[in-house]
Amino acid sequence: MQIIDGKKTAAIIRQELKDQVAVLTARHGRAPGLAVILVGGDPASQVYVRNKERACEDVGIISKGFRLPEDIPQAQLEDTIMFLNSDPAIDGLLLQLPLPKGLDSQRCLDLISPSKDVDGFHPVNMGRLALGLPCLRSCTPAGIMTLMERHGIDVSGKKAVVIGRSNIVGKPLALMLLQKNATVTVCHSRTRNIAAEVCSADIVLAAVGIPKFVTRDMVKPGAVVIDVGINRTELGLVGDCDFEGLQDVASAMTPVPGGVGPMTIAQLLVNTVEAYVEHMG
Numbered sequence: 001m002q003i004i005d006g007k008k009t010a011a012i013i014r015q016e017l018k019d020q021v022a023v024l025t026a027r028h029g030r031a032p033g034l035a036v037i038l039v040g041g042d043p044a045s046q047v048y049v050r051n052k053e054r055a056c057e058d059v060g061i062i063s064k065g066f067r068l069p070e071d072i073p074q075a076q077l078e079d080t081i082m083f084l085n086s087d088p089a090i091d092g093l094l095l096q097l098p099l100p101k102g103l104d105s106q107r108c109l110d111l112i113s114p115s116k117d118v119d120g121f122h123p124v125n126m127g128r129l130a131l132g133l134p135c136l137r138s139c140t141p142a143g144i145m146t147l148m149e150r151h152g153i154d155v156s157g158k159k160a161v162v163i164g165r166s167n168i169v170g171k172p173l174a175l176m177l178l179q180k181n182a183t184v185t186v187c188h189s190r191t192r193n194i195a196a197e198v199c200s201a202d203i204v205l206a207a208v209g210i211p212k213f214v215t216r217d218m219v220k221p222g223a224v225v226i227d228v229g230i231n232r233t234e235l236g237l238v239g240d241c242d243f244e245g246l247q248d249v250a251s252a253m254t255p256v257p258g259g260v261g262p263m264t265i266a267q268l269l270v271n272t273v274e275a276y277v278e279h280m281g
């Protein structure tokens with residue numbers, strides 16, 4: 001079985017970006033800028049935001065963190081977003097999710113300027129993705145598509161089974177696979193006989209959020225397995241797939257950690273540079 005090394009691929013992409021950002025910054029007289037809004041003190045979110053900020057600095061993107069109190073009124077959070085929408089030094093604007101309860105995340109996401117929406121969550125970007133038009137694309141699924149491409153995994157004509165239908169991963173991932181001519185099935189909590197669906201897949205993409213949900217009996221020999229799960233258990237970070245059990249069944253597989261996660265961050269940087277290039281004309 002081939003291990004699909006997301007950490008290594010992400011490092012290569014970041015180096016490519018670093019070179020590209022140096023050239024662009026010299027040409028335009030300004031570095032790309034990313035604003036990250038973090039509301040409240042969720043420990044996992046704090047770690048993610050810190051990692052994103054570090055990744056930005058490393059490639060020459062200026063990151064500006066906005067840490068807001070958990071009890072911030074909805075209107076004030078919306079004001080912050082609108083203020084950053086109009087800041088010409090900010091190319092990308094990311095609102096770390098989930099928000100503390102009481103805040104309406106969809107209203108906030110709808111307010112982010114589509115041209116700065118580096119998460120690709122705005123209805124305009126999701127709609128354009130569905131139509132096959134150029135857009136800023138959700139980082140985790142776009143990172144997965146790049147990871148497969150750079151490992152010579154061609155999805156065209158293959159049967160891809162996505163497990164999970166979230167707006168941030170499963171749904172946009174299904175659309176991106178379809179755009180690349182895969183035959184796509186999306187499974188979810190109401191799917192009857194998930195095992196049979198997954199068994200028919202040439203490519204399994206698991207984004208359910210249940211540790212070791214995908215077991216060896218569910219995977220067709222020779223299938224490619226992409227594990228999107230980030231589950232924190234007593235045993236540490238565990239994916240949605242039983243990595244050990246799939247060793248001699250899958251032909252290629254992403255590990256957790258070191259698979260999809262690092263690609264998500266690399267894609268955020270790619271999206272920020274893309275938004276910057278659009279803004280600079």
Ligand SMILES: Nc1nc(=O)c2c([nH]1)NC[C@@H]1CN(c3ccc(C(=O)N[C@@H](CCC(=O)O)C(=O)O)cc3)C=[N+]21
Nearest residue numbers: 095096097098119139230257258259260261262264265
């Ligand atoms: N607006 C918004 N955009 C996001 O993109 C977003 C978000 N909210 N909320 C939370 C999720 C989660 N997420 C991850 C990013 C990197 C890793 C990552 O780098 N993982 C490492 C391990 C990290 C660790 O050890 O904890 C790996 O898999 O190797 C994981 C998860 C982005 N998210």
